[in-house]
Amino acid sequence: MEQKKGIIILMGVKFSFSIVQSSRALYIFKKLKEQFPDTYIIMRKNEEEKIGWENLIQVKPIVPISGKFRLLKNIFVTIQMTLLSLWHIVSKRVGYVILRGYETILLYPFLKILNIKIYTDYHGKSKQEYIQQKRHLRALFVNNIERLSLYLADRIIVVSNGVMTQIQEYKDKCIYIPNGIDIDAINGTDHACSIKLPDNKKIIGFIGNWEQFMKIEDLCECLKYVNNCIGVIVGEGYKADNIMDKYGEAENIIFTGKLLREDVYALLHKFDICILPYDKNDKHSLYPDYFSSRKAKEYIAAGKPIIVSEVVGRESWLIENQNCLLYESGDPKDLAEKIGILLNDEELYDKMCTNNRELSKIFIWDDIIDQSGLIEDIRGTKI
Structure with missing residues (x-):
């Protein structure tokens, strides 16, 4: 059987078990790597917390995020991480990618052209949070990106049944993986x-x-x-x-x-x-x-x-x-x-x-992932 190669990509967070988004990605990565040794994960570099695992790719922003012009700096870092992610995707010849966050949207067209299977780890409509904060322009922007990413994704990983009800039109693409614990x-x-x-x-x-x-x-x-x-x-x-x-x-x-x-x-x-x-x-x-x-x-x-x-x-x-x-x-x-x-x-x-x-x-994380069907889906033994 052909060995599956994959990359998990989060652009907006650092490696850390203390950050929920990072912790979730790390546990999924750990389990997938047991089944598919050529699995990698890309996130921002954490100078304070060291995680000594193989196939972790830490990206240090060329421009520090703190200080003034943070929005502009974040855009620059997103472009930096997008280009680096593409290089790893092509050089490692991966067959699937798991993405989280609207910052990853620039990768989708390239992944489609390269015929790489896209898994989107989706946690609900972000626009609602921005609307409640009265950031309506940001809500419109993020909503359109999320709609496009859901449409282009081959599979959508959802964290709860309630999140799945928000995207009923895509229920046949959904894989249920709630947050687990160690x-x-x-x-x-x-x-x-x-x-x-x-x-x-x-x-x-x-x-x-x-x-x-x-x-x-x-x-x-x-x-x-x-x-x-x-x-x-x-x-x-x-x-x-x-x-x-x-x-x-x-x-x-x-x-x-x-x-x-x-x-x-x-x-x-x-x-x-x-x-x-x-x-x-x-x-x-x-x-x-x-x-x-x-x-x-x-x-x-x-x-x-x-x-x-x-x-x-x-x-x-x-x-x-x-x-x-x-x-x-x-x-x-x-x-x-x-x-x-x-x-x-x-x-x-x-x-x-x-x-x-x-x-x-x-x-328990291992049991949740085993029962989700994600591993079988990556192998191509589950439709």
């Missing part, structure tokens, strides 16, 4: 927690990027209504400066900023309850089973009980009173009440911890 990395770490926490407080935590559909304010506000608790919020993102300015002086809230994966997992094991504060007013929340956040799966792998906002888009596998409690999005008093229920019901608390550890086993 249970051994989460529970096997002996890394010391770098954040000092009080010993006499219950820890209510959140980890991950603050996506636009996360209502971090719910967690911050609810701490006004609970006793003997402290909130620990890891990461940053949408409206981070405003939120930190508003709540940064609160005695019972700790903002850690971005942390490396080992620090995150060490801190996660200190949490008593984990929160998924989805915003009911965000359009993503309206699609059933839309969200497939890595943080939710990391929570359950660590055996933590979860409180999640009751929105249509929340993870369907989080069952009320089995894996989680539900609260009304935008109602911090309701969230505080649910925290109190969990902390005062030892039987319910322990049941959720046990259930969630068991549930996490279905989200």
Whole structure:
């Protein structure tokens, strides 16, 4: 049988297990490389975090992105990475390419001419985020690029059933690969927690990027209504400066900023309850089973009980009173009440911890990819 050669390409992120997009690509790459040794991955170079794997191609931007004229610099770096990607595609004579992000659109015409199979890793309509930010010109631009990339793709990798409902016209091209987790990395770490926490407080935590559909304010506000608790919020993102300015002086809230994966997992094991504060007013929340956040799966792998906002888009596998409690999005008093229920019901608390550890086993990366049909599709044994 002919050996399949392929390249995974992400232009907008660095190599890192601490970045969701990068981590997802690295785990898919690791699994595919076991089956197809001539598999490569291209992303931006990370000077801080070293990953010693073969076939990793790190690209250092010729022009540093930071400082003024960032948009112009990003365009220049995108062109740089496009040209370098094309060189590797041609020189290595690959048969398939997995792409993520609208920055890769310049590759599509060349891939079609070269008759290379295109897999697009698609995570939902980006235009909605830009519309909510009132960046309408950017929304129009990105929407047209995404529509073209979906049309030209031979296969579309989707991260959730909710994402698939957004592109029903392409459902026959879709391959379902939700975000997975590395249970051994989460529970096997002996890394010391770098954040000092009080010993006499219950820890209510959140980890991950603050996506636009996360209502971090719910967690911050609810701490006004609970006793003997402290909130620990890891990461940053949408409206981070405003939120930190508003709540940064609160005695019972700790903002850690971005942390490396080992620090995150060490801190996660200190949490008593984990929160998924989805915003009911965000359009993503309206699609059933839309969200497939890595943080939710990391929570359950660590055996933590979860409180999640009751929105249509929340993870369907989080069952009320089995894996989680539900609260009304935008109602911090309701969230505080649910925290109190969990902390005062030892039987319910322990049941959720046990259930969630068991549930996490279905989200192991290797199993998810094996069950997706991606490997068979690359081999050409699945239509």
